[in-house]
Amino acid sequence: MKRNWWVWASLIAIxxxxxxxxAYFNAQEALSLQSxxxxxxxxxxxxxxxxxxxxxxxxxxxLNYPVGFNNPRPPLFDLLLAVVAALLTPFLGAEAARxxxxxxAPAVFGALLVFxxxxxxxxxxxxxSGVLAALFLALTPIFIQGIGAGxxxxxxxxxxxxxxxxxxxxxxxxxxxxxARGEMRWSAEKKxxxxxxxxxxxxxxxxxxxxxxxxxxxxxxxxxxxxxxLGILALVWKGFLxxxxxxxxxxxxxLVIDKIRRRHTALEPTCVSVLLPIAICAPYYLWAxxxxxxxxxxxxxxxLLVMVALFHLARKLPAILTFPLIVVIAMAAVLxxxxxxxxxxxxxxxxxxxxxxTPLYQTIAEQQPPTFSELGVSFGLLTFYLxxxxxxxxxxxxxxxxxxxxxxxxxVTAICMMCISARFMFNAAPIFxxxxxxxxxxxxxxxxxxxxxxxxxxxxxACGIP
Numbered sequence: 329m330k331r332n333w334w335v336w337a338s339l340i341a342i343x344x345x346x347x348x349x350x351a352y353f354n355a356q357e358a359l360s361l362q363s364x365x366x367x368x369x370x371x372x373x374x375x376x377x378x379x380x381x382x383x384x385x386x387x388x389x390x391l392n393y394p395v396g397f398n399n400p401r402p403p404l405f406d407l408l409l410a411v412v413a414a415l416l417t418p419f420l421g422a423e424a425a426r427x428x429x430x431x432x433a434p435a436v437f438g439a440l441l442v443f444x445x446x447x448x449x450x451x452x453x454x455x456x457s458g459v460l461a462a463l464f465l466a467l468t469p470i471f472i473q474g475i476g477a478g479x480x481x482x483x484x485x486x487x488x489x490x491x492x493x494x495x496x497x498x499x500x501x502x503x504x505x506x507x508a509r510g511e512m513r514w515s516a517e518k519k520x521x522x523x524x525x526x527x528x529x530x531x532x533x534x535x536x537x538x539x540x541x542x543x544x545x546x547x548x549x550x551x552x553x554x555x556x557x558l559g560i561l562a563l564v565w566k567g568f569l570x571x572x573x574x575x576x577x578x579x580x581x582x583l584v585i586d587k588i589r590r591r592h593t594a595l596e597p598t599c600v601s602v603l604l605p606i607a608i609c610a611p612y613y614l615w616a617x618x619x620x621x622x623x624x625x626x627x628x629x630x631x632l633l634v635m636v637a638l639f640h641l642a643r644k645l646p647a648i649l650t651f652p653l654i655v656v657i658a659m660a661a662v663l664x665x666x667x668x669x670x671x672x673x674x675x676x677x678x679x680x681x682x683x684x685x686t687p688l689y690q691t692i693a694e695q696q697p698p699t700f701s702e703l704g705v706s707f708g709l710l711t712f713y714l715x716x717x718x719x720x721x722x723x724x725x726x727x728x729x730x731x732x733x734x735x736x737x738x739x740v741t742a743i744c745m746m747c748i749s750a751r752f753m754f755n756a757a758p759i760f761x762x763x764x765x766x767x768x769x770x771x772x773x774x775x776x777x778x779x780x781x782x783x784x785x786x787x788x789x790a791c792g793i794p
Contacts, residue, residue, distance in 0.1 A: 332455065333428065335446075335455050335459060335477060335779070338459050338462075338463075339442060339443060339446055341464050342442050342459075342462045342466050343439050343440070343443070343456075343465075344439075344468035344474070345466050345470075346435075346438060346439040346442055346465070347435055347436065347438075347439035349466065349467075349472045349474035350434065350435030350438050350439060350472060350476055351432055351477045352477075353476060354431075354476050354477040354479070354480070355431065355432070355477040355480040355668065356564045357478070358376060360637065363478070364430070364431075364478050364479070364480055364481060365476060365478040365479040365658045366481075367622065368480075368583070369430065369478070369479065369480035371401075371429065372401075372405070372406055372409070372480055372482075373426065373427075373430060373480070373542075374388075374390075374412060375382075375401070375432065376406050376410045376426055376429075377426060378410050379406060379410035379419055380410055380414060380422060380426065384398050384407070385401060386398060386399055386616060386713060387399070389430070389447060396768065398617045399614055399616070400566075400618075401482070401496060401566070401620070402481075402562065402563045402564055402565065402566060402609075402612065402616075403563065403612070403616075404560065404563040404564045405482040405485055405564045405565075407779055408485075408545070409419065409426075409429050409433055409617050412429045412433075412609070413425040413426045413428075413429045413430075414427065415779045416429060416472040426522070428639070430480040431477050431478050431480065432477055433478070433480055433484075433485075434474070434475045434476065434479050434480055434481065434483075434484045435476070435477050435484075436476050436477025436482035437475070437485040437487075437488050438471065438484040438487075438488075439475070440488055441465065441484070441487060441488045441491060442462040442466060444460045444488070444492045444495050445458070445462050445463075445491055445761065445762060446458040446459060446496050447466055448461075448491065448494060448498060448762065449461040449462070449494045449762055449765055449766065451495065451498050451499060451731070452498065452731060452735065452762075452766070452768070453734070453766045455770045456769045456771075457657075457766040458765065458770075459765070459767055460764075460765035460766075460768050461761045461762045461764070461765030461766070462761070463765070463767070463770055464711050464761035464764045464765050464768075465758060465761035467708065467711075467758065467789075468706075468707055468708060468711055468757050468761055469705065469706055469707070469708055470706040470753045470754055471754065471757040471761075472701070472755055474754040474757070476706060480564050482564050483490070483565075483754060483755075485563040485759065486563055486564050486568075487755060487757075489557055489558075489560055489561040489564060489756070490561060490570075490571045491599075491758050492557050492596065493554050493557040493558050494734075496550045496551075496553040496554040496557060497550070497551070497575065497601055497734065498731045498734065498735075499550040499596060500546075500547045500548075500550035500554060500597035500601065501547075501730040501731045501734060502553040502731055503546040503547035503550060503597075503729075504547040504594050504596065504597050504730070505594075505729070505730055512617070515744055519599040519708055521659075526685070529770055533725050547596070547597050548596075548597070548600070550597065551596070551597035551600040551697060552600060552604065554575075554597070554600075554601040554604075555600055555601050555605050555608075556605075556608070557608055558571060558572065558601065558602075558604070558605035558606065558608075559604060559608025560608075561605070562606075562608065562609035562613075563608070563623075564603050565620050568605065568609075568617065569621065569625055569627075569628065569650025570603065570745070570755070572602055572625060572627055572628055573741070574600055574738050574741050575598060575601055575630065575734075575735055576602060576628045576631065576632045577741060578598065578665070578674040578734045578737040578738050579595055579598040579599075579602075579632050579635070579653075579734065580632065580737075581597065581737055582636055582730060582733060582734060583585070583599075583636065583639045584651075585719065586734065587639060587647050587650060587651075588647055589612050593636075593639070595636055598632070599632070599633065599636070602628070602629045602632065603629060605625075605697035606625050606626060606629060610622055620675035621661075621675075623672055623675050623697060623729050624675055624676055625724060625733075627665075627672065627676060627782070628761060631661075631684075634661070635654070635658075636653050637652070638657060639661065642654070648749070680781065692770060694748055694749070694751040695746060695748050695749050695751060696749070697748055697749065697750065698746070698747070698750040698753065703746065703747075703753070707753075707756075707757070707760050708782075711760055711761065711764045713790050714763065714764035714768060715739075715760040715761075715764045715767070716761040716763075716769040717763065717767050718763035718765055718766050718770075719736070719739050719740075721737070721767070722735060722763075723736065735759075735762075735763075738759055739759050739763065742755065742756035742759050742760075743756065778785075
């Protein structure tokens with residue numbers, strides 16, 4: 329801990345920097361005028377105001393007036409703001425507490441994101457890459473814009489929960505890989521003949537078995553934490569399907585890669601991670617009339633489970649026969665849903681409204697595809713190009729490990745989505761910062777600075793810097 333004082337000092341400084349950049353530019357105008365940026369915060373303000381009175385606004389007569397409509401947003405974000413405002417009411421008054429809480433909430437949630445992003449970078453590439461990733465995130469223009477004071481929306485909190493879920497998921501993948509190696513050692517030991525075993529104490533160490541069981545337990549716990557975090561995210565943002573879809577995509581890609589390598593696929597953490605959030609959010613989604621979004625989530629998870637079953641049944645077939653067979657089955661399943669379940673197909677198309685450009689969505693500025701120059705400026709040219717260089721480096725030799733395959737799936741999904749719709753550029757900020765931080769530290773290690781650090785390692789350790 330003493331040797332890593334610089335890590336926590338750096339993270340606290342980056343947190344303060346991110347909070348300051350997010351809160352500085354709009355705070356004075358927002359507080360003096362009691363106004364928000366954009367239109368979405370005003371509906372959040374209405375829900376929080378009703379919650380301060382002791383009621384949750386589920387059926388809103390002002391939506392689709394005069395018919396009325398259910399509140400289309402999950403409740404957790406607004407209820408959390410209402411609780412914080414209630415705690416501040418004795419000191420500021422109900423109205424000032426509400427506006428103050430909602431003004432600074434996006435900056436606080438956004439600044440908190442530097443901590444799980446650092447931990448994710450640490451799990452993947454080490455402390456220095458994690459610290460640099462947090463710094464790149466705090467300085468990314470689109471991120472600063474998205475967490476600006478007064479722009480009270482659920483996006484910063486949703487992104488905080490999404491990155492936290494990815495952190496737990498990467499830990500589950502790493503622990504699962506370690507336990508899989510232990511299972512292979514155990515299987516190899518059982519297959520040995522009596523003449524090969526020799527001394528049992530030399531051939532098998534029970535401590536190794538205990539370590540393997542411990543890693544299995546760690547993988548299960550991290551997968552459960554992933555599922556719980558995704559469940560909380562589902563109660564904040566209907567777009568949790570975006571995060572769920574990335575994990576499902578990883579599971580399918582891992583199945584394909586392991587089939588080519590003729591290797592066993594340990595997808596237990598993945599299945600636990602995608603099943604648990606559905607169980608958590610299902611009661612509210614069914615009660616609040618959000619069942620179409622739940623159906624799409626079930627379709628995604630069901631598709632993954634069917635793919636796992638198909639690959640398991642075809643495990644003895646060669647890949648050249650397995651892949652065409654599974655493609656044909658998948659196409660038949662999609663056609664069956666389209667023809668036999670038109671309601672489910674309609675819900676699926678509704679969830680993809682940001683990608684299928686309807687005339688209505690063509691009138692929304694943030695739903696339009698950004699130009700290349702807008703992409704570069706939104707992330708900063710340095711972050712933009714470093715991230716793409718890092719993504720290219722991930723494919724070889726790092727793509728042999730499960731956690732790096734997941735990062736590739738996350739990166740490719742984020743890039744495709746932000747190229748289709750400008751509103752997803754904010755969601756892509758963490759992965760761009762993560763890749764840019766890793767690439768920057770790799771460049772520093774290869775540069776004169778890295779060679780200088782190797783020569784001065786003894787004096788650096790004496791100063792408390794590992």
